[in-house]
Amino acid sequence: MAGFVNVRRDVDDKFYRYRMPVLLTKIEGKGNGIKTVVPNMSDVARALSRPPTYPTKFFGSELGAQTSVDEKNDRYIVNGAHDARRLRELLDAFIDKFVLCGSCKNPETDLIVTKNEMIVRDCKACGERTGVDMRHRLSTYIIKNPPKKKNKASKGGHAEAPSPSGEANGAVGAGENDEAETGDDDEMTKRIKAEALVLNPESQLADEGWSADTSSDAVKARVGAISAGVANLGLSGGGDDESDEDADSPYTQLGNWVKENAGVNAVEVFKKVQDLGIEKKHKAVQVLAQTLFTSDIITEIPDYIPVFQKMVTSEKHQKSMLGGIERLAGVEYPDLIAVIPKILMEFYQADVLEEDVLTSWGTHVSKKYVDKETSRKVRKASEPFLKWLAEAEDDDDDDED
Known part of the structure; x- marks a missing residue:
């Protein structure tokens, strides 16, 4: 032997x-x-x-x-x-x-x-x-x-x-994304990004009533809604061991800390998550997706990709992340619904979100993180990206044949 x-x-x-x-x-x-x-x-x-x-x-x-x-x-x-x-x-x-x-x-x-x-x-x-x-x-x-x-x-x-005795000795085989490797986009990627760029609130999305009310009362209402959402993050994710329904939960602390330290770098964000002891929790990923970004998310994503690459380690994490994106675009910054394809593309190219999870998410409207109508709007906006995913998969199958 x-x-x-x-x-x-x-x-x-x-x-x-x-x-x-x-x-x-x-x-x-x-x-x-x-x-x-x-x-x-x-x-x-x-x-x-x-x-x-x-x-x-x-x-x-x-x-x-x-x-x-x-x-x-x-x-x-x-x-x-x-x-x-x-x-x-x-x-x-x-x-x-x-x-x-x-x-x-x-x-x-x-x-x-x-x-x-x-x-x-x-x-x-x-x-x-x-x-x-x-x-x-x-x-x-x-x-x-x-x-x-x-x-x-x-x-x-x-x-x-x-081990030589046949028992596990704790030896871990060498095994898997922190700064994203990005290169020149291929033609399909360029096309989907171009399609996403032309989407705007005045386009078909706006015609279907997806544009945001920017009156002062409406803005105040949305700010109140997102504040309540941060305070109740524990109620929207579910499934973690500890109870998160109070204002002292680590998830509420994390959400409030991110809001109070706008623009904080990725290293400090991950250190804070570790300090709270929730670096492996899927709900922490939801909180970060919901609170780290502003309406300028497309330029901000590269700065925080390492955090998500470190923390998103399962399908459950990916679903929670998508839930946070739904809340970000559907509640706090409705104008972001128009650029959902670009947001998903950024995380997909960084290997944070996987094709199977995205495809499943795009075909199942859910009221777990937002109301059903908002969930439907977000998924509707994602259709150009999901279509590109399907076409890319078909191309791969053709090549293999």
């Missing part, structure tokens, strides 16, 4: 939490048909939170050898005879280039392929996003075969590596 080694083999601490199985090799065939099989490649890759095809292709690239992958039968082969020591050295090189954080050297990272086809290592330990060597042949393969999305319910989670 194979033993276990530290993911970073330069670390000799026997209590180092990141462990992986020792890479095994088996020589098969002879003559021109000789090949090296890696029987436990799947186990090694799982401990690194990488697809097993990545290290296999890396070996082939470094050795100048052809590789064969049979995922169905769990066989990963490198042509030629290669001893285990050499492949373990190459595995260390793969870990250094495509697993370890470029900043803190922690292996708890995820590979992310950005919209402009760059690859970054997103570190869950220090929060930094560091690039990989895009000149390496494996980078081209990763772009064409990006990592599959994690299960939404466990986004950012990592399986524990088994």
Whole structure:
């Protein structure tokens, strides 16, 4: 039975939490048909939170050898005879280039392929996003075969590596967004943004009665409504362990603090959330989406993307965030309903909101966060973006066919 080694083999601490199985090799065939099989490649890759095809292709690239992958039968082969020591050295090189954080050297990272086809290592330990060597042949393969999305319910989670005794030893496989990587928009993105830009309160939305009453009485009423909304944030989200229905709840404190410190930077926002002990709570995401932004949200979003990338770790978080956006646009700044497509696009491109969640949200009117009519208006305004999502998915399916 194979033993276990530290993911970073330069670390000799026997209590180092990141462990992986020792890479095994088996020589098969002879003559021109000789090949090296890696029987436990799947186990090694799982401990690194990488697809097993990545290290296999890396070996082939470094050795100048052809590789064969049979995922169905769990066989990963490198042509030629290669001893285990050499492949373990190459595995260390793969870990250094495509697993370890470029900043803190922690292996708890995820590979992310950005919209402009760059690859970054997103570190869950220090929060930094560091690039990989895009000149390496494996980078081209990763772009064409990006990592599959994690299960939404466990986004950012990592399986524990088994100990030699077969029990979990707390070792977390390297595993997933803080400043957003943005590049040139493709044509479809440009088109949806252009469509969103022409939407305004005087357009069809206004014709359907979606324009805002800007009289002083109406403004006062909306301010009162949003203040009441902040005071009762605990009633609109539901589901957290503690009771939030009083003015002293951490969510009310957070909402009031953000309002009192308008323009505060992202680092201070996250520090405040941590101080309140709610950095993992989905309702905290709702509060921030509802209170951090003003009517100038499109220019403000990039400043706070790191906060949401850090805190939005599940489908429930995403739904709460969308609820906060509904309240922001539907109650406090009704004029923002016209730019809902642009708002959703910004968060989607930053990998904060996922396609499946957005599609489901767009087709189900809800009165959980706002009244039903306002919910309907927000979703109606989002239709150009949702249509673009559907068309982009269809294009991807056509390409695969």
